[in-house]
Amino acid sequence: MDTNQIRKEFLLFFESKGHKVFPSDSLVPKDTTLLFTSAGMNQFKEYFLGIKKDVKRAASSQKCLRTQDLDKVGKTPYHHTFFEMLGNFSFGDYFKEEAISWAWEFLTRNLNLRKENLCVSVYEDDEEAYNLWKEKIGLPSEKIFKFGAKENFWPSNAPRDGPNGPCGPCSEIFFDWGKETGCKKPSCNPSCGCGRFVEVWNLVFTQFNRVGLNKLEPLPSKNIDTGMGLERISSVIQGKFTNFDIDIIKPLVEEIRKIVEKKDLGLIRAIADHLRAVVFAVGDGVYPSNQERGYVVRRILRRALWFSFNLGRKTPFLHQLVSLVAELMKEPYPEISSKQKIISQVILAEEEKFLENLERGKQLLFSQIEEICRKKEKIFPSSVVFKLYDTYGFPLELTSFILKEKGLKTEERELKALLEKQKETSRAKSKFEPTIFIEKKIPVDYSTEFLGYEKESLEVRIKAIVKGREILESYSSDEEVALILDKTVFYPASGGQLSDKGRIEKEGEEGFLFEVTNVEKVEEVILHIGFLKKGKLYKNAQALAFIDGRRRKALCRAHTSTHLLQAGLRKIIGSHIQQQGSLVDEDYLRFDFSHFKSLSQEELAKIEEEVNNYISQSLKVSFYYLPFLEAKKGGALAFFEEKYQDLVRVVEVEGVSKELCGGTHLTNTSQALVFTIISESSVSSGIRRIEAWVGEKAYKQLSWAKEKLKTISSLLKTQEEGLEEELARLLTFNKALNKEVYSLRKKILEEIEAKKFLNNYLEIKGIKAVIFESPYKNEKLLRDFLDILKKKTQDNFVFLGFIQDQEKIVLNITSTEDVFRKGISSKEICLEITKKLGGWAGGREDFAFGGAKAKEKVSLSKIKELFLEVIKDKL
Known part of the structure; x- marks a missing residue:
């Protein structure tokens, strides 16, 4: 039976037992606490927690990625970084009896494994599981092994080591390759690591809640979480001692x-x-x-x-x-x-x-x-x-x-x-750290209703005043403080978009003016951070909240343009483009995306043109809510670093893009006015970044560029149309001029300086050392000059030349052939000198180069002193 058939058999079997079959989740999980999907149960976390209740039984074949055993991969028959995990799950429905019975039925009937080759392990205190295997399944006691919490509890050793929370015993099913394999000891059992016994299925019975050291309380709703490595069971079915010999590997x-x-x-x-x-x-x-x-x-x-x-x-x-x-x-x-x-x-x-x-x-x-x-x-x-x-x-x-x-x-x-x-x-440091909300559960009373999509001002009530870790009844200082409102029009910084700014004010005798400089969200609480400009703040005060409308419009232009940019990138460069991060500011955006090489100027020009086409077409921008899975099926893009709720907000640009997004946007692309790319650069390998201006800033940039073009054309005394040709002519002329200067300098060194340096050498036990600082700060010229000096001498010469500027010193060392044959290595000399300067070196025995950051100017006498220190040890 091949691997694909085994996978199908498994899913069909559990579908026949009333399980809903789920497709494999992405390796990038929705759960932002995880880097990768590493187990079949990851996608069902909300079912295990009781948040979702529409499914009681589930089954899947989940692709997984783990690196815990990276060093073992290839050395053992069954360790992998990537593998598939077959699993069946029960969320408060069936429990041990069904899980054990169905696992045995599938292995022995559907996969036709011989019962004589199977044995199991159970947690030493789990008599229920032991009795089910012995009495219900009919396994003899010598085929049922009892192990401790380290081997047969999930998480491992949880009763003693924690963590607190749901946990439970597990029962593992093993395939026995036979007495002739492995260590061949009579005492060999599934706990032996010799390879005779291979674990094929782990049944986890989540029935306890750990509340302290060895304190386990029964859970009101018990769950089943099982995992069977597809590659492992395939190796057993296909009679291969290692997973690496199965049909798909x-x-x-x-x-x-x-x-x-x-x-x-x-x-x-x-x-x-x-x-x-x-x-x-x-x-x-x-x-x-x-x-x-x-x-x-x-x-x-x-x-x-x-x-x-x-x-x-x-x-x-x-x-x-x-x-x-x-x-x-x-x-x-x-x-x-x-x-x-x-x-x-x-x-x-x-x-x-x-x-x-x-x-x-x-x-x-x-x-x-x-x-x-x-x-x-x-x-x-x-x-x-x-x-x-x-x-x-x-x-x-x-x-x-x-x-x-x-x-x-x-x-x-x-x-x-x-x-x-x-x-x-x-690491970026936040100016305002609402520690009080992070350290403990936020009271429901402090949650804030956001109404900023439809309105720019709103009558509000101050629910709390927060200063550091304290919640205050009133406040009259001019230091930074945060307000929590019952409802708000202020958009908090989220999804790359910077927050709104504005004011909260109240007129009359008890009036005040509060300037909002930043807005942050912690769970369901929106913190309006800023400074009291006049009056006194007090809890439950009624006031009016106003956002800065001009800033909001500029943020909307940038955010909608970010969606247009991603659409343009995916169209011009390819659908593999995925957002890796973004910043949305006033008429400015920064967009990080996955791509393996830099974009050419031609590609950038096409992308910029595409985005401006979207703007000029006056496309409608609409917003609606859908269940997460339905939105994804409909083609909506999701940024995988974000955590999404079941009901998500979709921002759709007519015929161009659909994205899951909670930010503020334009209602028509024409409102973005114009889009211009400032730069394209690397963030890290595989991640590129585009920065761009839109709206008013883009207009100002284009006007500035136009004026600069006029100024440069005037300086070069040419028309704008002929500017490119004139610059090309000047660059060619400059290149030729530099080449001529280089040749002249080389000639000066060869005919004038060489004689001077060769007559000014140090002699140490028969070795003549020419040490000098080059008058020209050009590394290639320095190397060429060393070659000239070497050709002008016979034997017993070492040459050390260096150049330096405000940032660094660079050394080159070479010698005549007889010197390095005596065991005097240019490379070793360079290494030791640069080490004393706090730098680095490399090269060959007869030629080496090195350098160091120049904290201060290094004198010629200092280099000579260091050389003498090093060379004396070599002679």
């Missing part, structure tokens, strides 16, 4: 085996697994990057690339295997075939980036390793590990892998401190 393993030079089967299997994971992750919109999900995908892919590199493959090839993955998985996941081209392009771009980073980083890494080994030390500097990661994008895992191979370690605590410092530097 083996062809990929074999193809990789043909391509790589070395035949390490463990690494080949790991590459196959990792490629499957990346293909499905990219297919679900997660591109390799340096952040969150993207970082996980990059980490998995770069492990595969590193393994390929170790197996002798030095050029990109994984992207070529996407078609094979798509073919093997086309029956359950046809969407992979339709996305095959973009997935291949993303993987190719990452392969090329990885090889580039290896080349850039390996010189620094291996030169440092060489230096450490020469000194017979064992600790590798964590500052260099950090630099490799931060500057060259060299993965920490790969550095660790290489150091381990060389028998070296790094100071983990110091490295963690450097990484944390980097995070702190980039």
Whole structure:
């Protein structure tokens, strides 16, 4: 029976038992507390919590991604990063008896597994499950193993270790390969890790609520959560001792085996697994990057690339295997075939980036390793590990892998401190932190009704005054404070859109004026943050709230234009484009999106033209509410970082786009006036950013550009139409002029300076050292001059030249052939000098280069002093 048949059999079986069959959820879950879907139950969380109640029984085959056992992939028969989990679930409906009976029925009748090859484990205190297996199913007691909470409780060891909340015992079903496999010990049982017993199905009985150490209270509504690894049960049915030999994986393993030079089967299997994971992750919109999900995908892919590199493959090839993955998985996941081209392009771009980073980083890494080994030390500097990661994008895992191979370690605590410092530097800090609402449950009374879609002003009541962690009855200071209203017209910062600003005021003797400078939302509470300008605030005061209408219009122009931009990108560049973040400000927008390379000027011009076409067509913008799944089926785009309710707001631009969005918008595209792109740049690998102006700011930008064009044309004494041609002429002339200047400077060095420097050398034990600061700050010219000096001498010469500016100092060192044959390495000299300057170096034994950041000017005498210190140790 092939894997596709097993999947079908499972779903049909549980459908016949009254279960609703759900399609696999995306690898990107709705639950924002999770990076990836890692279990079948993830998509049913709201059913388990009792939030949704329309389904009592469910079944699915869920694609999953896990990295907890990344190091074991390829080394064991059954560990994976990407796999499918078959599962049946009960939400307060059936319990242990049905779960156990149906699992046994499916395995023995539908899959025809021999009962003699099956055994089970139960939690040691779960007599109910033990008796069901023994009496209902008829398993002999020697086939039922009792284990503790570590092995047979979910979460593992929950009674003792927590966390508090729903939990319960579990029962696992194992396939026994027989006494002739594994350790062959008479005492061997399912707890042995020898491989004889393979766990095929785990039945979790969620029946308790943990409230403290070993304190378990019965749940009023009990649930069933089961999981059976599809690849694992397939290996059993197909008689394969390893999952990597089943029908949907083996062809990929074999193809990789043909391509790589070395035949390490463990690494080949790991590459196959990792490629499957990346293909499905990219297919679900997660591109390799340096952040969150993207970082996980990059980490998995770069492990595969590193393994390929170790197996002798030095050029990109994984992207070529996407078609094979798509073919093997086309029956359950046809969407992979339709996305095959973009997935291949993303993987190719990452392969090329990885090889580039290896080349850039390996010189620094291996030169440092060489230096450490020469000194017979064992600790590798964590500052260099950090630099490799931060500057060259060299993965920490790969550095660790290489150091381990060389028998070296790094100071983990110091490295963690450097990484944390980097995070702190980039972490945005909020000026107003409503800690009181984050730390405890918000009273229902503090929730705020938002009415800002229809109105710009509103009569409101102050429900609470918040200062720091305190809720006040009144307030008269001029320091920043927050107000909670019963209802509001102020849109809080959300979904990338900045908040409204405005005022809240009351006239009369008890009047006041409160300026709203920012609005934030914490759960259902909207905080109006600002300053009291006059009067006194007090709880329950009635007032009028007014938003800044001009700002609101500018925000609407930017937000609707953001939707138009995404539509234009998807039309011009491709439907793989997905939003990765955004900022919506007054007539300004910043849009981050998934794409594997920079956009050309031609592409940007087409996108800008497309957006302006949408604006000029005066398209209607409409808003309506739909159930989440219905909206998604209707083609509405959802930003996967957002958490959506069951009922969602759809913003539709007539014939152009549909997006799930809670922001404020125009009612017609013509109100955006005009759109112009400011820049396109990289945020991180796989994530691009476009910045643009709209409306009044775009008009001002276009007017400014027009004036600049006139000014430049006037300066160059040409018409605007001929400006491009004139600039091209000037650039060509400038290039020729620079070439001539370079040649003249080289001639001056060769005919005048060379003699002066060669007559001014230091001599140390027969070695003559020419050390100088180049009069010209040009690295290529410095290298050429060193070659000139070397050609003008015979033996026993070392040459060190350097240039410096306000930011850095750069050194080049070379020597005559006889010098480095004596064991005097230019590379080692350069390494030690630049190390004393706090810098880096690389190169060969006869030629090396290095540099350091210039904290202050380094004198010629200082360089000579450092050289003498280093060279004396070599002679």
